[in-house]
Amino acid sequence: MTEPQRVRVTGPPRRRPAAVRRVDVDEDTRLGEVYLGSLMRAQLSIALRTLAVLFLGVGSLPLLFWLAPGLVRTAPFGVPLPWLLLGVLVYPFLFLLGRWYLRGAERNEASYADLLKSDDGAP
């Protein structure tokens, strides 16, 4: 960056040089790649964590019942376990997992926006 001009400071900056930083991100600059890289990594990480929970929680069930077929006969609350898990409990599980992901993803985006904003605020 070139040397900033000397200015007399009389108060907080009124006009932010907003567009400058955004243009940087949109062009193939190194800074843009770094910003994008960090956001993409954060978003991908929370997505993969969500999917890992999905796989462990739901995807493991066929294997579980294949390894221990006796579980079919257990019936908590009078409902056989496969029906309770696969017919009922799986749906609230999916919804709560989705909500957990949504919050994480929006938090990532908020901190990305903050990052750009704080960068804009710099002289």
Next chain:
Amino acid sequence: MTLESAPAIVAVTLVTLATLTIGTWGLRFSRTTSDFYVASRSVRPGLNASAIGGEYLSAASFLGVAGLVFTSGAEMLWYPIGWTAGYLVLLTLVAAPLRRSGAYTLPDFAEERLASTGVRRLCSLLVVSIGWLYLLPQLQGAGLTLELVAGAPRWVGPVLVGMVVLVSVFSGGMRSITFVQAFQYWLKLTALLVPVGVLVAVWGADGAPRATDLSQAWSLPMGTDTSTGLYATYSLIAATFLGTMGLPHVGVRFYTNPDGRAARRTTLVVLALLGVFYLLPPILGLLGRVYAATPASADTLVLELPRLMVPGWAGDALTGLVCAGAFAAFLSTSSGLAIAVSGVLSQDVVVPLLRRRDSRFGGVAAFRIASLVAVIVPVIGALLTPSVGVARGVALAFALAAATFCPLLLLGIWWRRLTAYGAATGLVTGLVTTGSAVVFTISGSRTGTWADVALTQPALWAVPLSFAVMIAVSLATATHVPAHTTRLLVRLHSPEPVTEPAVPSMKTALQER
């Protein structure tokens, strides 16, 4: 026509009239080409989620699941689970970036991401194939339903559904379809919730009898306890979890969200709506077992059970209600698919043809011509091909989508080094592998050997293969990574408040298109 079929005919007529009325009412709001395609991108999450639910819950969900649970047991619960969990995968990896890409359709996305008209044409071909493959069982289900409840010949169902869809699409496009679809989600939920409530009450009044033959095998969540059963279950999981994002009528609805955040919120509401709905069909499957129903086919259990359990006019009324729901399912999914297929056909076939002939017809006329083709071809197909069962037929469309659009979307959104060559070879691989599996399954003989199971449930090997080909060829053609990749990925992943006021980025985006 007998007196017995009267409630069903009344119900089907009412649903048809309601669909057409709401569709025509929507016409008053629908003026521009953008309205026709994607409702001018202004639909709120609640309404949009109802519409997605209404569009997505097809005959396979409404009739197929209960019937399959009835015949094959807990193994079949994986269908509704996969159809719901597919939206969770979509939510985490695709929803917001796909909306932010700003493209109308999946081929638009492919072209924008890879700057290749070849990949675009390939995607158009895939959208039309998947759409028609998905439409076939819907239309055949309609024929079966009308034959059973109204004694109509088999061809009446497909032709009637085709005509209503055409009128609806002709008159209002996507905007009116949004209202129609949202209405149909709630109609379908009611049409299943009320009968389930009444039938469960009847079952309770009978002293809550247990099914006579609730064997262990029937409760086992895999087909058989052999390794082929385990393979088939996981393959179904792969097809449904990964295929949802690639269904043409699912993708197209995401462009109607105002922004990426809304796209995510919409998807979460969809998870809730689907979860509530899918609690119901298995109950009907279980009740069918208890009352030892012997339906004409697995797909008609839902239609026959009310009369079997409740005698007299009450049973007739419930049958009428269930019929209305089933018909709403045929209409809504078929119109969603017709819209998606018409959108692609009009952009890639009709508009170029008209332009070459210097026609004065505009975009809306092209869309209407395309919708005519998009509906008539599968109607003829439904009349000529044998039925493989609604849910199983739909599962094939999911497998095709999982082996083609899933790798394209995931790598296109998350991997900077994807090239047009990689995408094209991967898409062709998926089309050839799952396409031959479809032909094999429809052609029919079952042997139960490993080769047979692997071909009727291809997703578990075909999807990784497509991914591998796409990645390997992209790495081999690394010099062809499109120059605008980083700029485009910024747009896909940046939350809107950051990029929206940035006028320069909008300008470059417009110049690129």
